Amino acid sequence: MMSDESTWILATDRLLLRPLGLDDLERLAAIQSDPEVMRFFPSGPRSQDQTLADLERCMKLQTEHGFSLWATIDRQSGLLIGRSGLLPQTLPDRHEVEIAYLIARSHWGLGLATEAARAIRDHGFATLGLDRLVSIIHRDNLASRRVAEKTGLRPERMIQFMDHRCWLYSIESRREIGGSLE
Numbered sequence: 215m216m217s218d219e220s221t222w223i224l225a226t227d228r229l230l231l232r233p234l235g236l237d238d239l240e241r242l243a244a245i246q247s248d249p250e251v252m253r254f255f256p257s258g259p260r261s262q263d264q265t266l267a268d269l270e271r272c273m274k275l276q277t278e279h280g281f282s283l284w285a286t287i288d289r290q291s292g293l294l295i296g297r298s299g300l301l302p303q304t305l306p307d308r309h310e311v312e313i314a315y316l317i318a319r320s321h322w323g324l325g326l327a328t329e330a331a332r333a334i335r336d337h338g339f340a341t342l343g344l345d346r347l348v349s350i351i352h353r354d355n356l357a358s359r360r361v362a363e364k365t366g367l368r369p370e371r372m373i374q375f376m377d378h379r380c381w382l383y384s385i386e387s388r389r390e391i392g393g394s395l396e
């Protein structure tokens with residue numbers, strides 16, 4: 215689907231992020247059916263019906279929270295090349311907001327996930343006023359851990375998440391303390 219630049223939430227040099235809609239089903243389902251892309255997700259590759267449920271959940275989250283996973287569009291081609299954004303997560307000891315990213319295999323290694331994640335981080339802190347963001351990453355997902363690190367998140371502790379040992383990465387917003395920035 216070509217992107218309508220008037221509806222975007224975030225723009226970077228190469229990407230537009232806009233709310234996901236049902237029109238994204240075919241393209242996102244193709245990306246999420248790739249076993250390599252879904253390697254570190256407990257559900258594995260997702261069927262078209264599962265991706266439809268994902269889209270409906272994202273649309274509901276956007277309405278309820280004002281944030282969600284967003285369609286991640288290559289500005290040059292106008293094509294959806296992934297989904298990235300913010301997700302509420304409930305861990306045993308606290309509620310968190312997670313920076314999440316997933317990019318089509320055809321577009322890996324170009325710095326696009328990092329470009330999206332940095333813009334999402336800034337949006338979470340500056341626009342939404344969040345004071346902490348996390349990423350929950352399978353310990354063997356080295357590319358994702360690298361993206362988190364390049365986005366300024368630091369490994370905090372290991373957690374058990376959906377039957378997997380994962381790193382909880384986190385970053386706090388910069389707060390004013392005694393008149394100077396931390």
Ligand SMILES: CC(C)(COP(=O)(O)OP(=O)(O)OC[C@H]1O[C@@H](n2cnc3c(N)ncnc32)[C@H](O)[C@@H]1OP(=O)(O)O)[C@@H](O)C(=O)NCCC(=O)NCCS
Nearest residue numbers: 251315316317322323324325326327328351356357358360
């Ligand atoms: C993780 C993912 C989003 C990264 O997307 P991307 O656009 O290729 O990421 P970037 O190009 O911004 O950065 C990737 C970094 O990981 C590094 N990397 C890639 N594969 C790696 C590996 N097997 N081991 C170590 N580092 C690796 C790259 O070299 C790069 O780091 P560098 O810039 O220091 O060289 C992409 O691989 C993906 O969609 N994976 C499937 C979905 C997923 O796992 N999402 C995260 C869930 S927590």
